[in-house]
Amino acid sequence: MMEKHPRFSEGWIHAGLNARGAMLDGGRLELCAGPRPATPMTPTPPDCILARLTLGSPAFRAASRGAIWAHPIAPDESALRAGRARWFRLVTMSGQTMVEGTVGRKHHDEADLLIDHPDIEQGAIVSVSSVVHSEPNR
Secondary structure (H helix, E strand, C coil): CCCCCCCCCHHHHHHHHHHHHHHCCCCEEEEECCCCCCCCCCCCCHHHEEEEEECCCCCECCCECCEEEECCCECECCCCCCEECCEEEEECCCCCEEEEEEEEECCCCCCCEEECCCEECCCCCECCCCCEEECCCC
16 A cells, blocks of 8 residues: 655745745734634634734745745734733735734744743734744645
């Protein structure tokens, strides 16, 4: 019996990453508190969004080495509310969620997005220095 483990060329992987990155041009990164919704298709409860950071346009550099790196992300100059960021969403300009993951403290936690200060104060400036998305099935 033959095993099923397809392998993909770097060109194939990069084409997919570049297409997904382009979908987020001008979108946003939302940092959220509270319980994470069941799926990325579940609407974001508005009272859980702590901060909204604006992605560039283009949002990501061209794929390289199986990953895409975000262009600089504009900070949220005034956080919407106070709380601990526990999860995030990458959302298109039209409001469609493309990626959802966990948030943790840099150098302390294991999470999909690591930030210096996950405890956010209302009105504070919130910034994220970088976002990298890699192909999960290389």
